[in-house]
Amino acid sequence: xxxxxxxxxxxxxxxxxxxxxxxxxxxxxxxxxxxxxxxxxxxxxxxxxxxxxxxxxxxxxxxxxxxxxxxxxxxxxxxxxxxxxxxxxxxxxxxxxxxxxxxxxxxxxxxxxxxxxxxxxxxxxxxxxxxxxxxxxxxxxxxxxxxxxxxxxxxxxxxxxxxxxxxxxxxxxxxxxxxxxxxxxxxxxxxxxxx
Amino acid sequence: xxxxxxxxxxxxxxxxxxxxxxxxxxxxxxxxxxxxxxxxxxxxxxxxxxxxxxxxxxxxxxxxxxxxxxxxxxxxxxxxxxxxxxxxxxxxxxxxxxxxxxxxxxxxxxxxxxxxxxxxxxxxxxxxxxxxxxxxxxxxxxxxxxxxxxxxxxxxxxxxxxxxxxxxxxxxxxxxxxxxxxxxxxxxxxxxxxx
Numbered sequence: 001x002x003x004x005x006x007x008x009x010x011x012x013x014x015x016x017x018x019x020x021x022x023x024x025x026x027x028x029x030x031x032x033x034x035x036x037x038x039x040x041x042x043x044x045x046x047x048x049x050x051x052x053x054x055x056x057x058x059x060x061x062x063x064x065x066x067x068x069x070x071x072x073x074x075x076x077x078x079x080x081x082x083x084x085x086x087x088x089x090x091x092x093x094x095x096x097x098x099x100x101x102x103x104x105x106x107x108x109x110x111x112x113x114x115x116x117x118x119x120x121x122x123x124x125x126x127x128x129x130x131x132x133x134x135x136x137x138x139x140x141x142x143x144x145x146x147x148x149x150x151x152x153x154x155x156x157x158x159x160x161x162x163x164x165x166x167x168x169x170x171x172x173x174x175x176x177x178x179x180x181x182x183x184x185x186x187x188x189x190x191x192x193x194x195x
Numbered sequence: 196x197x198x199x200x201x202x203x204x205x206x207x208x209x210x211x212x213x214x215x216x217x218x219x220x221x222x223x224x225x226x227x228x229x230x231x232x233x234x235x236x237x238x239x240x241x242x243x244x245x246x247x248x249x250x251x252x253x254x255x256x257x258x259x260x261x262x263x264x265x266x267x268x269x270x271x272x273x274x275x276x277x278x279x280x281x282x283x284x285x286x287x288x289x290x291x292x293x294x295x296x297x298x299x300x301x302x303x304x305x306x307x308x309x310x311x312x313x314x315x316x317x318x319x320x321x322x323x324x325x326x327x328x329x330x331x332x333x334x335x336x337x338x339x340x341x342x343x344x345x346x347x348x349x350x351x352x353x354x355x356x357x358x359x360x361x362x363x364x365x366x367x368x369x370x371x372x373x374x375x376x377x378x379x380x381x382x383x384x385x386x387x388x389x390x
């Protein structure tokens with residue numbers, strides 16, 4: 001039996017611009033939709049390699065930062081700030097910036113940029129859109145953005161207005177200061193693709 | 196009658212790594228092939244929009260910098276430096292850096308990085324490969340790199356390790372100091388797509 005995975009990109013154009021408030025009233029979709037510059041853009045359906053990296057990466061980061069209550073990494077978390085609603089593949093928030101309900105539980109609505117945003121490129125996805133999303137985060141409170149290209153086995157690390165390239169196996173990927181106990185080489189990152 | 200334009204990407208894997216010297220002995224291809232990290236990568240066949248922007252852009256730059264003998268913009272010029280052989284869509288060299296034959300004609304072989312490199316993304320082309328190419332130029336003597344995404348009507352401008360985003364019609368694109376008489380807005384750039 002053959003399994004097919006279909007990647008779906010949906011962009012809805014409305015006759016009058018949709019406001020962020022209108023967008024937030026719409027039901028959630030799967031994969032999540034983002035609201036960027038008045039447009040709704042649905043994220044691609046994650047494929048196997050994307051899913052593997054996303055899962056391993058969130059686990060590895062939380063293994064270091066969660067128990068000491070430094071920070072927490074979230075999968076597919078909607079973040080609303082700066083007139084957009086974006087859903088990084090992994091969003092890491094430092095402990096004191098994680099919003100809570102009155103009963104101490106993690107809130108459902110995050111009205112801020114993550115401290116660290118991670119995007120894993122999907123085939124056919126517009127890399128420009130993804131880079132613009134990362135730069136939007138960095139204009140707000142995000143300290144560092146990772147863009148991972150599985151096809152090219154390359155990671156770009158964005159800090160402020162700078163971008164650095166990582167494609168040598170022994171290179172260590174820069175992390176935010178609060179996560180300096182977390183170390184990851186390019187070889188470690190793409191090694192997660194192996195069975 | 197229907198005309199089909201076929202975009203061709205060819206990547207040749209050889210059993211032992213090809214050297215730059217070996218690559219330079221091979222016949223030229225059309226579209227040009229680049230030599231990057233031991234691999235031969237053929238550029239995509241330029242489509243209509245790419246061709247329009249490339250032609251207008253080289254004309255507009257030369258209109259300002261060529262007559263006063265400040266610099267010259269070249270289309271599809273092979274540049275060999277830093278162990279790679281790359282072919283920017285537009286390569287701009289300042290006047291004194293343009294190599295000449297003994298008889299004063301422009302040389303056939305350019306063994307240096309351009310002062311200004313311009314890449315126009317083609318559909319299906321790996322944006323990561325294109326960005327890596329620009330960063331390679333900037334590690335050598337290139338002052339500024341433009342990456343133009345026609346689909347997203349967005350330009351990225353790379354200077355040193357920084358990247359800036361230009362997608363608002365009235366924004367002026369940064370140019371190298373030697374070309375400060377040349378001004379171009381985002382609206383001007385993508386206006387060249389109109390008939």
